[in-house]
Amino acid sequence: MELTAAEYSLIASTIRTLAMDAVQRANSGHPGMPMGCAEIAAVLWGSIINHDPADPRWVNRDRFVLSAGHGSMLLYAALHLAGYDITLDDIRQFRQLDSKTPGHPEYRHTPGVETTTGPLGQGFANAVGMALAARLLANEFNAAADPIIDHRVYALVSDGDLMEGISAEAASLAGHWGLGNIIFIYDDNGISIEGSTALAFSDDVRRRFEACHWHVQSVDGHDCVQIARAVRAAQAETGRPSLIIAKTAIAKGSPGKEGSEDSHGAPLGADEVKKTKINIGCDPDAEFCVPQAAYDIFARRREELATARRAWDERFSRALRPDERAKWDAFFSRPNIDALRAKLPAFKIGDSIATRSASGSVIESLFAALPNIVGGSADLAPSNKSFAKGHSETGRNAVGRNIHFGIREHAMGAIQNGIAYYGGFIPYSATFFVFMDYMRPPVRIAALAGLQAVYVFTHDSLFVGEDGPTHQPVEHLAAARAIPNLTTIRPADAEETREAWLAAIANTAGPTALALSRQNLPVLPRITPTGAADLHRGAYVIWEAGPDASVLMLASGSEVQLAIEAAEALRERSVSCRVISFPSWELFDRQDDAYRRAIIPTEQKNRVVIEAGRRMGWERYAGDSALYITMEGFGVSAPQNDLAKRFGLTRDSVVERVLGYLAR
């Protein structure tokens, strides 16, 4: 629906006053951006975005991502006007405890908010992930003449987003993939926190995006007709992503602060708020004021949208054959884990297989079993074993289930988040464990937003070997375990690897990191009747010399076999050990006390931790008097066996240290 200039202007003024008032009342927040982007929001929410306020999770809605998350009041004001369940009272509670309107937008917290944003650049890449997901879903279900997925992905991005390297990574991929369903508007206000962006930013943004195959337009960001025309042109461009560079003034309308960095992250001040209201033709004494005429515009817009939604419902009801409908349902429901296990490989005791390779076999089977698993590597697929042969690929102007991310871990993680936000898919990504550092920001947000995402982190220790300390993780297990709501699992062998993948598929409330070995490991025998399925309990007794073990050995990953070897040798020295395979702290923490005490009896204080990583945090499970056979410094470049000797991770060294410990 097209609006008149006066109607756009009314919406923009309303957004400006709501933003000013909310920040002023909270005495904290960012008024400048919502005021500067009020016309952009008026056009997008008044005329462009196709959505259903009564059903915020409608699958074919346009997505809108506020990458510049600090401008959250822009989004809350727009969602309020558009008819989402956000009241003026909610807006009055901006930034207060337990309100629907936190400082930065939070996914699952506020209806209509599609992403958790704030850390700059994330939303940009999330939106690329959403656009990829839309194309993937369309690939699976769109009949040629009767598409059920044909929406677009809009984002509002800032100078800060464009300075962050992740936006360069994500822009490069979006252009490479030809994601013509992307329409990003760049709020080019020339202001950052330290002052003019000219202090640190002189990129020719048009050339930069054209170099990545984007369609680029420029507009006056306060001219609604220009904005709307550019968006329509961007909609018409379906082969390339679109960027609209909108020249704006931050805090537009404020007589004293328009164009100034002072308006970025602090209230304007009560006086300036009044002056601004007068300046833009609003009642200076009215607070949180929404003219009825503004509500009326959006009531008309909702009617129009409702008609469109009904048309889509009808299209959807006749679009899918029964078999397609079954596949659709598989996308949008949770798989049965036991049924899934039956479709995954089993491994033979005694075989020697790296857990990364076992993961590769599992991935191949998962692609066959689950139509909605998608993912790939940051250019390490042959090493990460993360490519599913015989399935489609995402590449130049093409989308498919195997995604080639290039050497862009940061965008990979955030695009993965975008796919997870989108819904319907189980996305995974893969790189070396040490390069988790490159994608830590999106991992954190996946944990915070409760997104299902699986990380295939291979080459998980010192035993990377010759590549040396730049490639050998030492602190990464600790650093991963430190993130709340990230489940970290380090399987001991191929059998545990299958179970770790199942745990990751089952974990829909947050991300799961799999730490996998480069080197071959034996498939282990187990004393448990349930076999490797005990992985789901986080820790279990995998081997013991007898019922009265005098030493508990706690180990994860490749060190479990080492612990068993040492325990066998210690048995010959009359020392009776229990070896506990301990792949996941988070899974173990979810067990009841009785189980935990059965595995780690309180009274048995002789405990040994063996892990090729820092000990930090193991004290919680092993206690004050334990022996720690861990890595406290960086590794060195050398073949694996030389490293094991140098760092005391051989059977003989463990035996010797345990004997010394018992003699203490």
Added chain:
Amino acid sequence: MELTAAEYSLIASTIRTLAMDAVQRANSGHPGMPMGCAEIAAVLWGSIINHDPADPRWVNRDRFVLSAGHGSMLLYAALHLAGYDITLDDIRQFRQLDSKTPGHPEYRHTPGVETTTGPLGQGFANAVGMALAARLLANEFNAAADPIIDHRVYALVSDGDLMEGISAEAASLAGHWGLGNIIFIYDDNGISIEGSTALAFSDDVRRRFEACHWHVQSVDGHDCVQIARAVRAAQAETGRPSLIIAKTAIAKGSPGKEGSEDSHGAPLGADEVKKTKINIGCDPDAEFCVPQAAYDIFARRREELATARRAWDERFSRALRPDERAKWDAFFSRPNIDALRAKLPAFKIGDSIATRSASGSVIESLFAALPNIVGGSADLAPSNKSFAKGHSETGRNAVGRNIHFGIREHAMGAIQNGIAYYGGFIPYSATFFVFMDYMRPPVRIAALAGLQAVYVFTHDSLFVGEDGPTHQPVEHLAAARAIPNLTTIRPADAEETREAWLAAIANTAGPTALALSRQNLPVLPRITPTGAADLHRGAYVIWEAGPDASVLMLASGSEVQLAIEAAEALRERSVSCRVISFPSWELFDRQDDAYRRAIIPTEQKNRVVIEAGRRMGWERYAGDSALYITMEGFGVSAPQNDLAKRFGLTRDSVVERVLGYLAR
């Protein structure tokens, strides 16, 4: 010196055979890149790079950064030929334990290696940092007619480097700053690990760099005359950084593997090595063969370089007035910490000041006291308090001691590393603590390479407040402490903040992270005679109710005042506490047993940890039976006082929990 085509070709063949042989013997490594870049190396080391093999730390040497660190054999071969202390036996020991030739280049480990590289994109940004440092040093010491710093910074960068977002950030800054002393050569071989770069990379690299104000040329990377001509043209361009796009074939010369991804990260195979040697005119049966003629070329080159070095020595000896010479010496020597303390602010007990603000005052004084401290923020200077007023600034075509990094934390960290590699400076960087995640890769490398770098991480906890969980660090103290050789310090008040800065200045063996409060904190009274200087011991008794405390309270940062308040309230309930200010685990771990036992007596098992972050790792100091008042999940958006109540970080809540704990 210009060489003939035959001479260049001889050098290139020698590099190819050394690289092939070393990787084959190690049975691991990356032959493709050194073989593909052999002509580039022949030109750079044969004719271009101005250095002194007898004095690898000569201040005015050209820097060469191998950003594509996996091609380490290229560098080792070139350094061997150029006359550094790397023998053919060292090259035979490629990737072996304790050799001089590890899998990826390691700073301080091998003479002539300027940077630790391998994680892609880092070297690119390190080189930008070196070029900035060179300009900064030139600013300080170059008289117009008689410059003592006039060298250049060369780097060899790969597809992988250019895909990583950090290279976009660093390129943007290098162009903005007008660093005409940069000459980067891009090894455009069209191959990455998964196959053709066309799988994931279609940027128009020329346009991309031109959009950031670079001077861009294209050459055939196997044509030495073209390469040399382009480098000379780049040298002539002093106002803009230069990129030379060199089209190469990976594994050039190998009949079976040239142009194939198979040559990237695995030996060619003994047969293919022989075939390649025949193909490039070398003896197929000679291994690690360097023709005498190749040595002769470099002997001539060394004579030429020695003459240039003597000329520089003479220039240097007459360039500086005595006062300038004293300043020069200040750049290249370690400051006396006690003398420095006298020049830094003291804070009055009872005053209320955020530790970020105290840090700001300290930085202002440090700029006056130390001519070689330089740094800045990723666009948060007003919040980080990291700008030193009245001092010069780095900006558009200008360099100065205050650096505006823009919103580019990752490049900031790696540029900081580049300044540290360069020498002479103490570089700091600043951002919110939660955004440490964006710069974790360079922090890790600073720790691994032993670089002095100071991180000003402000807004260090939940008490960020209204900005909400995206901006509230919870796991970041744990994640920082997990990195070996990173010293993390969280001062309790302004006085400790000054001492934390002094500890950072004193720590020349690795990086130091300062975790600083957003909120105001009282300047605390102390029972120690040495006052806040006890910070250097990592932990000390700041308050106690009496000589026989029945509870030890361990706290850091803003929670120390909370601990004291609670301890005072507990005294009224007849519970006698000792409050231990515990700003740094790493500093405490360096103390002797006697000191550590004096602070935390073994026999006193009633221990309470209070920290607004995850407890992970505190068990090492507080033990099995301690009470942990910490943050185990994410925070929420709300004012500070509401958060304190919600998460139990108020005096009354602490008192209640301690009483409950004692009654257990």
